[in-house]
Amino acid sequence: MQERVQGKQPRKYWRRHERLDLSIECDFSDGVRCFTENLVNLSPGGACVSIPRAVEPGTNITMVLPSIPPVKVLGVVKWCRKKGIKYLVGVQFKELDSNQKESIKELISSIFWRSQAR
Numbered sequence: 001m002q003e004r005v006q007g008k009q010p011r012k013y014w015r016r017h018e019r020l021d022l023s024i025e026c027d028f029s030d031g032v033r034c035f036t037e038n039l040v041n042l043s044p045g046g047a048c049v050s051i052p053r054a055v056e057p058g059t060n061i062t063m064v065l066p067s068i069p070p071v072k073v074l075g076v077v078k079w080c081r082k083k084g085i086k087y088l089v090g091v092q093f094k095e096l097d098s099n100q101k102e103s104i105k106e107l108i109s110s111i112f113w114r115s116q117a118r
Contacts, residue, residue: 022040026039043108047063050088065103
């Protein structure tokens with residue numbers, strides 16, 4: 001059981017959506033640079049991407065997720081942390097329409113079930 005800190009919920013309860021840990025490529029742009037990098041985790045509300053350069057929190061980004069067909073989403077960088085020679089970037093998706101939401105859910109489901117079949 002996790003402890004409460006200063007009357008707050010344990011950290012695991014702060015997230016709105018469960019994350020699926022994974023390692024697949026996605027396209028990512030901060031409006032200046034474009035990357036094809038590793039998607040570290042994914043949820044209906046956001047993602048974590050491993051990229052070669054730091055990106056400031058608050059930066060608007062565009063991601064193309066590898067669903068079929070690929071889905072383009074807009075997001076905002078919530079945090080950026082150095083890990084080894086790369087940076088982990090937490091992205092919160094913005095204003096997803098119903099098609100984007102459904103595509104993300106289907107992508108998560110297909111990755112999850114493929115990983116269970118191994």
